[in-house]
Amino acid sequence: MLDGKKSLFSGMQATGTLHIGNYLGALKNWVELENEYETFYCVVDMHSITVRQDPAELRRKARSLLTLYIAAGLNPEKNCIYYQSHVSAHAELAWILNCFTYMGELNRMTQFKDKAAKNEGNINAGLFTYPVLMAADILLFQSDIVPVGDDQKQHIELTRDVAQRFNAIYGDVFTIPEPYIKKTGARIMSLQEPTKKMSKSDDNPNASVFLLDDTDTIIRKFKRAVTDSGNEIRYAEEKPGISNLIEIYSVATGKSIPEIEKEFDGKGYGEFKIAVGEAVAAMLKPVQDRYNELCNDKEYIDNVIKTNAEKASYYANKTLRKVQKKVGFPEKIR
Numbered sequence: 408m409l410d411g412k413k414s415l416f417s418g419m420q421a422t423g424t425l426h427i428g429n430y431l432g433a434l435k436n437w438v439e440l441e442n443e444y445e446t447f448y449c450v451v452d453m454h455s456i457t458v459r460q461d462p463a464e465l466r467r468k469a470r471s472l473l474t475l476y477i478a479a480g481l482n483p484e485k486n487c488i489y490y491q492s493h494v495s496a497h498a499e500l501a502w503i504l505n506c507f508t509y510m511g512e513l514n515r516m517t518q519f520k521d522k523a524a525k526n527e528g529n530i531n532a533g534l535f536t537y538p539v540l541m542a543a544d545i546l547l548f549q550s551d552i553v554p555v556g557d558d559q560k561q562h563i564e565l566t567r568d569v570a571q572r573f574n575a576i577y578g579d580v581f582t583i584p585e586p587y588i589k590k591t592g593a594r595i596m597s598l599q600e601p602t603k604k605m606s607k608s609d610d611n612p613n614a615s616v617f618l619l620d621d622t623d624t625i626i627r628k629f630k631r632a633v634t635d636s637g638n639e640i641r642y643a644e645e646k647p648g649i650s651n652l653i654e655i656y657s658v659a660t661g662k663s664i665p666e667i668e669k670e671f672d673g674k675g676y677g678e679f680k681i682a683v684g685e686a687v688a689a690m691l692k693p694v695q696d697r698y699n700e701l702c703n704d705k706e707y708i709d710n711v712i713k714t715n716a717e718k719a720s721y722y723a724n725k726t727l728r729k730v731q732k733k734v735g736f737p738e739k740i741r
């Protein structure tokens with residue numbers, strides 16, 4: 408809770424590229440949360456350097472992601488969209504929480520195990536304490552809900568444990584956050600392996616449609632989408648490929664599944680795939696147009712970056728000061 412309003416925090420890495428799964432399954436649905444919650448969407452560049460990054464590339468991708476969030480419909484006057492590295496309270500609270508998190512807890516994190524296996528030459532302490540920085544992100548804003556994918560649930564559990572441990576010692580300092588995993592809303596699968604979720608870290612670019620893909624690329628990816636044997640456009644469990652395309656077409660056009668089955672009755676996969684590609688391209692067009700417009704308005708984006716970092720700092724520092732006092736740091740002389 409912040410100033411009597413429920414609050415929401417979500418962090419995103421700038422290293423992957425947003426795809427239609429992120430858009431339809433998350434981003435697009437977040438727009439409607441801005442009235443009910445005080446929202447924070449943070450580009451977590453401090454998390455990104457737990458694996459080696461090219462500095463220029465990281466800066467470019469971070470700005471692109473921040474811009475894309477606005478282009479996708481999040482109004483930056485109502486939603487606080489900012490860079491983690493611009494708000495030093497993240498690092499300061501992370502240090503304190505490090506002292507309330509056990510090695511054994513961090514050792515159990517499956518994402519650490521996965522990433523350590525992938526980065527054998529650089530298993531640094533930051534990679535190990537990554538979830539503690541994430542806990543700091545969330546707890547700084549007294550977040551009630553945290554929209555995340557399934558893969559982040561373990562980190563939210565840890566955040567809750569650490570917050571409860573801290574509260575048990577010092578009184579009610581932190582709001583205990585809940586993961587917000589929307590049951591309804593589209594679950595978009597890979598175009599190449601339709602039993603797997605579309606993923607930012609997929610090495611095959613044909614598996615995902617990215618928000619900034621041009622029309623030709625989008626149509627080509629749908630044409631190449633893996634489909635099932637048979638030739639009927641029908642939603643069924645044993646037809647994961649076609650069912651995924653039907654689902655995507657449904658959210659892109661607003662048509663229901665029975666309507667779609669009827670529309671394509673007697674038509675082949677080829678024709679259907681092109682229709683899906685065109686519908687998705689049409690759905691993304693306004694987002695892309697807005698993105699390009701925003702990229703040309705450096706002053707506007709710079710201003711968002713500045714004012715939103717100030718807003719985030721205001722709330723974050725309030726929590727940080729409380730925590731510093733609780734653990735026994737001396738008050739600053741002003």
Ligand code: TRP
Binds near residue numbers: 417418419545555
């Ligand atoms: N670890 C998250 C991911 O990789 C990103 C993240 C960082 C995050 N801090 C967060 C997500 C706080 C939710 C809340 O997706």
